[in-house]
Amino acid sequence: MKRNFALIGAAGYIAPRHMHAIKETGNTLAVAYDINDSVGIIDSLAPDAAFFTDFESFYEYAHCLRRRQATALDYVSICSPNHLHHPHIAAGLRLGCDVICEKPLVPTPSLLDELSLVESETGKSVFTVLQLRHHQAILKLRDKVASARPDTKFDVDLSYITSRGKWYAASWKGDPRKSFGVATNIGVHFFDMLHFIFGKQQASVVHYNAEHKAAGFLEYERARVRWFLSIDASDLPVEVKGKTTYRSITVDGEELEFSEGFTDLHTMSYVEILAGRGYGLADARQAVEAVNAIRNSRPNPSHAERHPFTQRLLA
Structure with a gap:
């Protein structure tokens, strides 16, 4: 059965993945919206889709599609900036559609309740799209943890550095609001992934939190995790200089390879x-609570369980 989709945030970085997913699952992108009009990729994926640059016209058009069963929207996919997810999700639901939204769904647990x-x-x-839950390396690690002795706690280091240029600060991504x-x-x-693999979160300490990087310690039922996240290229390890991204997870000193897939x-x-079989509001809650x-949290750099990269910052 072919479903009709609308897409909010069609000019964003992640939007093409949603357009491809709609097409590859045999469905139709009927209408798209973005305040920016750099959406030429639609020509190769859904050339017949209507497109709007103001939300009011998009919403009215989408609402009118409900008058005929053949054109009525089934889903609204949302790739808009983070702070707009909540109103866009609510609007999609009130259009009579199920909604698929990029993470983070919302910034606070109270908005999940709303x-x-x-x-x-x-x-x-x-x-919500929790794509790491479908990654084969992550699923394999989850099985390994599940088969270990119940009292086993793994020691994990999570490092993710994805360098960003000066544009980042000028975009909505550089505005913490x-x-x-x-x-x-x-x-x-990543925080959702850790919960998915290692169970319920039990403790959280923030060691460092600034505009371009953050670090801390998380304890789960089955793991102690030192984490470090950064968009600052100067944090890239020497061995990956010349590249723009470094992604590493070690479990009890063993590197988890998941750069592909x-x-x-x-x-x-x-x-x-x-x-x-999708992941809904309840599945998103733990990661929303974590972030x-x-x-x-007020940073506490004296806490002992610091990531090695954090040690370098605080030296």
Whole structure:
């Protein structure tokens, strides 16, 4: 059965992955919206899609599509800036659609509760893209942890440095009122991954939190995690100089290799959602709670469980 989709945030970095996923799952992108009009990629994926640069016209058009069963929208996919996720999700639900939204769904647990109310009012559901839960290396590690002795706690170092140029500060991503800070913007899917593998979070300490980087310690039922996140190229290790990204997870000193295998994860997420196996508000809660606590914590650099890169910052 072919479904009709709308897309909010069509000019964003992640939007093409959603457009590809809609097409590759055999569905139709009927209408798209963005305040920017650099959306030429639509020509190769959904050339017949209507497009709007003001939300009011988009919403009215989408609402009118409901008059005919053949054109009525089934899903609204959301790739807009982080601070707009909540109103855009609510708008999609009130259009009578299920909603697929990029992470972070919202910045606070209270807004998850609000969206749960809108779900109840509309009878529609919110799904989020937690693509790392579909990565084969992550699933293999999760199985390994599950098969270990129940009292085993793993020692984990998580490092993610994805260098960004001067444009970043000028964009919404550089405004903490819109992105909610670097730990939320680039880290939320890693915190979800840690919860997915190692269970319930038990403790959190922030060692460092600044405009371009953040670091801390998290304890889960099955792991102690030292984490470091940065968009500053000067944090890249010497051995990867010349590259723009460094991603590393070590578990009890053993490197987890997951630099590959990301290409089709959004499409896989769509397949699962359309089959009724998507991740909803309850699944997103732990990561939302984690990044909300990090944003609101006063850094405590004296805590002993510091990431090696943090040691260098505080030396």
